[in-house]
Amino acid sequence: MIELDGVHFSRGAQVIFDGVDMHFGRGEVTVVLGPSGTGKTTLLRLIGGQVRPASGRVMVDGIEVARARRKALYALRRRMGVLFQNGALFTDLTVGENVAFPLRAHSRLDEALIRRIVLFKLEAVGLRSARDKYPAALSGGMARRAALARAMALDPEIMLYDEPFAGQDPVSMGVLLRLIRRLNDALGLTSIVVTHDVKEAMSIADRVIVIAGGRVIGQGTPEEVRAQREQEPALAQFLDGAADGPLNAAEDESPLSADLGLGGGQ
Amino acid sequence: MTENGSSVNVPPRIALDRGDNDVWHLQLAGEWTLAQSETLSTIDRSLPAGFGDSAARGKTIRVGGEIDALDSAGALRLARIVDGMEQGGAAVDLEALPQSQRNVIELLKGRLPPPKTPRPPREGVLAGIGRVTVAKFTEGNAFLAFIGELVVRGGKLIAFPWRIRWREVVAEIEAAGLRALGIVGLLSFLVGMVMAYQAGATLADFGANILIVNLVAIITLREMGPLLTAIIVAGRTGSSYTAQLGTMRITEEIDALRSIGISPFDMLILPKIIALMVVLPLLTVFANLLGLLGGAVVAAYRFEVSFAVYFDRLPEVVDLTTLMLGLIKTPVFAIAIALIGCMQGMRVAGSALAVGRATTVSVVQATFLVIVLDAGFSVLFNLMGY
Ligand SMILES: Nc1ncnc2c1ncn2[C@@H]1O[C@H](COP(=O)(O)OP(=O)(O)OP(=O)(O)O)[C@@H](O)[C@H]1O
Ligand SMILES: [Mg+2]
Numbered sequence: 001m002i003e004l005d006g007v008h009f010s011r012g013a014q015v016i017f018d019g020v021d022m023h024f025g026r027g028e029v030t031v032v033l034g035p036s037g038t039g040k041t042t043l044l045r046l047i048g049g050q051v052r053p054a055s056g057r058v059m060v061d062g063i064e065v066a067r068a069r070r071k072a073l074y075a076l077r078r079r080m081g082v083l084f085q086n087g088a089l090f091t092d093l094t095v096g097e098n099v100a101f102p103l104r105a106h107s108r109l110d111e112a113l114i115r116r117i118v119l120f121k122l123e124a125v126g127l128r129s130a131r132d133k134y135p136a137a138l139s140g141g142m143a144r145r146a147a148l149a150r151a152m153a154l155d156p157e158i159m160l161y162d163e164p165f166a167g168q169d170p171v172s173m174g175v176l177l178r179l180i181r182r183l184n185d186a187l188g189l190t191s192i193v194v195t196h197d198v199k200e201a202m203s204i205a206d207r208v209i210v211i212a213g214g215r216v217i218g219q220g221t222p223e224e225v226r227a228q229r230e231q232e233p234a235l236a237q238f239l240d241g242a243a244d245g246p247l248n249a250a251e252d253e254s255p256l257s258a259d260l261g262l263g264g265g266q
Numbered sequence: 267m268t269e270n271g272s273s274v275n276v277p278p279r280i281a282l283d284r285g286d287n288d289v290w291h292l293q294l295a296g297e298w299t300l301a302q303s304e305t306l307s308t309i310d311r312s313l314p315a316g317f318g319d320s321a322a323r324g325k326t327i328r329v330g331g332e333i334d335a336l337d338s339a340g341a342l343r344l345a346r347i348v349d350g351m352e353q354g355g356a357a358v359d360l361e362a363l364p365q366s367q368r369n370v371i372e373l374l375k376g377r378l379p380p381p382k383t384p385r386p387p388r389e390g391v392l393a394g395i396g397r398v399t400v401a402k403f404t405e406g407n408a409f410l411a412f413i414g415e416l417v418v419r420g421g422k423l424i425a426f427p428w429r430i431r432w433r434e435v436v437a438e439i440e441a442a443g444l445r446a447l448g449i450v451g452l453l454s455f456l457v458g459m460v461m462a463y464q465a466g467a468t469l470a471d472f473g474a475n476i477l478i479v480n481l482v483a484i485i486t487l488r489e490m491g492p493l494l495t496a497i498i499v500a501g502r503t504g505s506s507y508t509a510q511l512g513t514m515r516i517t518e519e520i521d522a523l524r525s526i527g528i529s530p531f532d533m534l535i536l537p538k539i540i541a542l543m544v545v546l547p548l549l550t551v552f553a554n555l556l557g558l559l560g561g562a563v564v565a566a567y568r569f570e571v572s573f574a575v576y577f578d579r580l581p582e583v584v585d586l587t588t589l590m591l592g593l594i595k596t597p598v599f600a601i602a603i604a605l606i607g608c609m610q611g612m613r614v615a616g617s618a619l620a621v622g623r624a625t626t627v628s629v630v631q632a633t634f635l636v637i638v639l640d641a642g643f644s645v646l647f648n649l650m651g652y
Contacts, residue, residue, distance in 0.1 A: 070529075074527045086517060151525075
């Protein structure tokens, strides 16, 4: 369904993807793992066509995103639901209006029907009672779930979740996990879940992709990825959450005190 | 990170005891803290000169003693000294220090740069001019690109006007027009009064009070009304466009719009431009009216030109052309204000701080451009013989 071929992407001097190949299968839940700042959000932006790769191709359902004409791109985006890392709710609309927004923008449904759909989506994320609140009056976890309801409003074929579990208590996290899995299976979606919660995410994943340092360090079913940890110390470190290993070495290349601004001699 | 909280102000001390065998002892004492930074910065002078060179090669240096307090400033200093000794070829042994102090030093040592990192050379005048030129050029380019997008997207929508988001346009008209009536009206009225005072003070000396009407009317209709309104709108509405779009960029709302499959240009920018093109001429008419009224009040109560005389004379000194020469400029001002406001907003990246900065830039640029455009119009009208 979604295919990355030799994708290079950099921000200024910082190389974020250095020729990565990835594959996200139709109807599967793929979990993308990786340390903070490796480019997981950037990956979702590449797929959504908000940034273009320097070289290589990003294909979504046979369409090359970076080359798509404006109309085709917007049509494609309509088929994707995105849950942003910060929620990105429209702050001047209530929760209910936020969820109704995509429906109003893209369909000619009458108000009564829109209301029913909105209530149904909010029910699914456990926020029916919060529909008249403004985003500023929600907790972080609630805002994320409200954003999820909005992302699902148009019944997209592809769901991209950027850290859906951050700030969730164990109960709502369990609810979300089940929701992601159930939605995927019931509606035949293709889901990409970006997260740090290794164990929980692995439990619902069909496939797992681990990225670090601009490349893919592990890819496959959860079992396969667990099996690859022998060859890849960085992978083992990430999956076990160990404090020491190749992952922090890369970050600490520059001397600490250079960042502290203590370079000059006394 | 202070080891013991009590501050007794004992300066840090360091002493090297060179035994005759291969093991030397480095004795530390006092408070190695930020509060002692003065002593700390020169503390390596109490070490033998040339220390860290080959003198210590092959020796083992045991670091010991009682440090009363150690914080990150002291630890950095100490780590640098340890680094120096190790680079000189000595083996440094920290075993005698308490575990917590040793951890801090271990964390730092080996990660410090050499004491003298060269400063990056200062930018020369030419380089500075070049950088600013390139920056301005990029800015100008971005503005042109924005105009290009407006023409392409907006042009298409003129052919299909039902695709324009009229609901947003109406909302913007209300925000930019209706709610600005108060301030635009009040300020125009006051400026009308001021003009009448200044004109009257001079004209009354010649007994030509009646000419106040000519002066106030022509200046208000041709220049003051359009310019004042445009500047108020640039400060009030243009800046709010920047702030709104900038904030939406930071909260990813713009991305969210795109991901829902709605172009932010159609949804946010075009309605603002259309709304302002409608609103600014109307506001200007309103400003003209109140400016004339302000002039009339001063003329009547201060310079004995009654309301009846004032408004009788008005049609004789100005005609529709005068009014139109003022109004024709306003849609152009509107486009400039809205474009700059939106462009600066869409360029915001990073943090809330960037929103504030962009808002300032937006007001300054919009005001500047409005005045430049107005000057351009004056020249143009003059050449055309008006
Ligand atoms: N607009 C930008 N300009 C410059 N650099 C950026 C920008 N956005 C992101 N980056 C850099 O790109 C890198 C990848 O960012 P990204 O947001 O994709 O990380 P991430 O994997 O999602 O991290 P996290 O798990 O913390 O969300 C980061 O190092 C970041 O500094
Ligand atoms: Mg991220």
